[in-house]
Amino acid sequence: MNESDVERVRVSCEVRNRLYRDGVLAGTDLPVEELAEYRSDESALIWIDLLAPSVADIVALSPLIGGEVELHPLAVEGAISGRQRPRLVRFRDHSLLHAQAVRFDPSSDRLATTGLSVFILARALITIRSDDKLPLDPILADWDDNPDLAAYGVGFLLHTVVDTLVDGYFVAIDELDDQIQALEDELLVGSGRVNAVQLRSFTLRKAVAQLGRAVLPMNEAFSALLRQGAHVLDATMVPYYQDVYDHALRATERIDGLRDTIESILATHLAMQGNSLNEIMKKLTAWAAIIAIPTGVTGYFGQNIPFPGFGQQSGFWLSAGMIVALATGLWWNFKRRDWL
Structure with missing residues (x-):
């Protein structure tokens, strides 16, 4: 160059x-x-x-x-x-x-x-x-x-x-x-x-x-x-x-x-995330069990067969009392186990 x-x-x-x-x-x-x-x-x-x-x-x-x-x-x-x-x-x-x-x-x-x-x-x-x-x-x-x-x-x-x-x-x-x-x-x-x-x-x-x-x-x-x-x-x-x-x-x-x-x-x-999902599923299952109580009681008393209180006002109060008592007892049991 x-x-x-x-x-x-x-x-x-x-x-x-x-x-x-x-x-x-x-x-x-x-x-x-x-x-x-x-x-x-x-x-x-x-x-x-x-x-x-x-x-x-x-x-x-x-x-x-x-x-x-x-x-x-x-x-x-x-x-x-x-x-x-x-x-x-x-x-x-x-x-x-x-x-x-x-x-x-x-x-x-x-x-x-x-x-x-x-x-x-x-x-x-x-x-x-x-x-x-x-x-x-x-x-x-x-x-x-x-x-x-x-x-x-x-x-x-x-x-x-x-x-x-x-x-x-x-x-x-x-x-x-x-x-x-x-x-x-x-x-x-x-x-x-x-x-x-x-x-x-x-x-x-x-x-x-x-x-x-x-x-x-x-x-x-x-x-x-x-x-x-x-x-x-x-x-x-x-x-x-x-x-x-x-x-x-x-x-x-x-x-x-x-x-x-x-x-x-x-x-x-x-x-x-897995633990959170398990907690959610546990709570949903518990509430589903509580909600199933009214369904079961009303379904039982809704049958067209005689039962205690059939056709009487006492039958209504009996079924309502069973719903409240069983649902409350189940809710208290789940709460005690920390499911809710």
Whole structure:
């Protein structure tokens, strides 16, 4: 690529970047053409962020920071889709990390995700976000707070990105946990409509399942990053990645706990519904038995055969007294047994 080619490069999407030289920040949000001047500088470390780029944007940009490296077409296609399963893919001279940033909305009990693809090269890191819901400020602030680690190259940049992702997992897990605990309290107290509790249980279970699909595969990706020879990772950065890996494992355990709690709530809800139905059936049966007494007495005395008081006023009072006495006795017996 000659100088005239560099000048003709244009990227239509939003671009953020940083340039480090010899472990020191040398520039922020530089023109893309200026970054191209450092593509062959062994002391340069480049980070570029693309927001919802097209294939043409990535193809136009990759030669500027990769030197002789050519991004694999399958990697480019997967990066712009934004919906890849979290995993680490190795190519001949670069790697591609697919991940998902998560955020939970307590007002709707729904989990939203932002696709993140990270091209990992020897002296450059390209992050591709599917939308702007994943903020860059925490990443940039962490880089500024740890300038001494910039000397360790791409491993320093990548660590902050994945560490921010894992921190976001815990924020979503904590918010989900709060909502699940509130639902559990609502269920045990008995407030709220039964259908609303059941519907919210299914909504939260869906959010937990979606969170698990974003977090669980990252354990395998982090394990691959830590594998010797699988990534341009300085030995000094290994403990930092191990710490992120441990946090990801803990996030997985908490997700399993949330899933178990949701299943417990649903099981308790169904058991309470069954108990409530049994109570209703018991009360209905008791009242049906009480109502059957007048029917039986009046039916007996309504026969066209002589009986004590037949054709006399005393017969009416006898039947009425039997109805009141037997119904009252049955009602008192059911009440004593707590059937009513």
